[in-house]
Amino acid sequence: MKNIFIDTNVVIDFLADRRxxxxxxxxxxxxxxxxxxxxxxxxxxxxxxxxxxRQSLTRDVTxxxxxxxxxxxxxxxxxxxxxxxxxxxxxxxxxDAIQYYSALSLPEIDFIVTRNSRDFKKSIISVLTPxxxxxSLNNF
Numbered sequence: 001m002k003n004i005f006i007d008t009n010v011v012i013d014f015l016a017d018r019r020x021x022x023x024x025x026x027x028x029x030x031x032x033x034x035x036x037x038x039x040x041x042x043x044x045x046x047x048x049x050x051x052x053x054r055q056s057l058t059r060d061v062t063x064x065x066x067x068x069x070x071x072x073x074x075x076x077x078x079x080x081x082x083x084x085x086x087x088x089x090x091x092x093x094x095x096d097a098i099q100y101y102s103a104l105s106l107p108e109i110d111f112i113v114t115r116n117s118r119d120f121k122k123s124i125i126s127v128l129t130p131x132x133x134x135x136s137l138n139n140f
Contacts, residue, residue, distance in 0.1 A: 005103035007114035024130035
């Protein structure tokens with residue numbers, strides 16, 4: 001089974017049904033539901049997802065979506081080490097640095113999935129768009 005780390009933007013695409021991006025994001029989560037892939041998400045993503053979804057949904061609906069998400073994914077703890085490494089990196093976006101070091105903390109991660117692959121240029125882990133990830137997983 002492949003282990004993938006999904007960036008916050010892809011999760012929000014899925015949960016907020018941001019078309020056309022939500023289509024590929026939903027395919028990735030379908031693979032997780034059908035236990036063909038294990039999805040990992042940084043713990044810090046949850047507060048960012050809550051903040052974005054809460055702008056258009058009620059608190060109860062948002063919490064229910066996050067609960068469902070937690071059932072489909074593995075939540076990666078954001079540790080002291082991850083924060084310290086993120087602070088010392090040259091990532092332009094601090095949140096992306098946290099995502100990257102969260103993924104890097106798990107040796108089993110096969111690739112990172114994001115819509116902003118250019119933000120992960122220096123990654124030593126493969127970085128794929130959702131469409132590229134689906135193609136890769138279908139060839140597996």
